[in-house]
Amino acid sequence: MKKPVLLALLCCALPLSAQAQFAKPEDAIKYRQSAFAVMGTHFGRIGAVVKGEVPFNAAAVTANAEIVAALSKLPFDAFGPGTDKGGNTKAKAEIWTEQDKFKKGATDMQEATAKLLVAAKSGNLEEVKKAFGATGQSCKACHDNYRAK
C-alpha cells in the first residue's frame, strides 16, 4: 500500500474522512450536491407542512426529519482540498479560506436538524415550526456566505 493512502486511512476515524475517498473532484462535487438535493427535498416537505400547504402528520414529518438529520452529516467531508473546481459547483473560494467558519456552519446546521427531529418526534407543530425556522436559518447562513448565486 502506498504511504499517502495508508496515512489517509489512519486518519479515517468516524465520521469518515471521506474527502480522501473521492477519485476526482467531480465525484466529490456530485456527491455533495446529491446529498444536499435529497436533504433539501425532505426539508422542503416539512416546509410544506410548516406553511400549511400540507396537513400536519407527525409520523410523516418525523420520517422526513430522520432523513434530513441523517443526510446533514454527509456532504461536508466532500469539500476537501482541491474540490473547489472540477464540476458545475457554486461553492465559493471562501469555503477553503475560512475553514473554521465553514465547519462551524456545518455543525450548526447538523445540530439544528437534530433539534428538528426531536421537535418532529414531540408531535407538536409549534415546536416543528420553530425548529424548522432555525434549521432554515442555518442553511441560509452558509448559502449566503459560501454558495455563489
Next chain:
Amino acid sequence: MKKPVLLALLCCALPLSAQAQFAKPEDAIKYRQSAFAVMGTHFGRIGAVVKGEVPFNAAAVTANAEIVAALSKLPFDAFGPGTDKGGNTKAKAEIWTEQDKFKKGATDMQEATAKLLVAAKSGNLEEVKKAFGATGQSCKACHDNYRAK
C-alpha cells in the same frame, strides 16, 4: 383543500408516497438520481474493502452500510407516473409497463442492503463479501432491465 391532494395524502402511509410530492418530473428525476449517487458512493466504499484496496474496518463498513440501507428506501417513490421523461434520465419505459417486476427488484435490493448491514455489524469480512456480492447482483438486475446504457 383540493380533492386530489387530499386523496394523495390519505394514501400517504409510511413509506411516504413521495411520487405525489414532486412538483415537476425533473424534480423527481433529480431526486432519485441524487439518492442513487449517494448510495452508490457508499456502496463503492464497501466495494473497495471487498476488493482489498482498503483494509477492512468493521466500523467504517458499518457506517457505509447504514447509509446504503437508509438510502435504498428513497429513490423508488420518485418513479411515479409521468417521470419517465423531463430530465436527463436513463430510466427505460419498461419501468412503467412492468411495475410489479420493477417494484420486486426494488424490494430485493432493499432487502439485500439490510443483509449487508447485518453482515457489516457482524464484523466478519467473509460475510460482508457475500452480502456485498448479493447486493451488487440486485443493483445489476435492475440496471440491466431498466437503465438505458
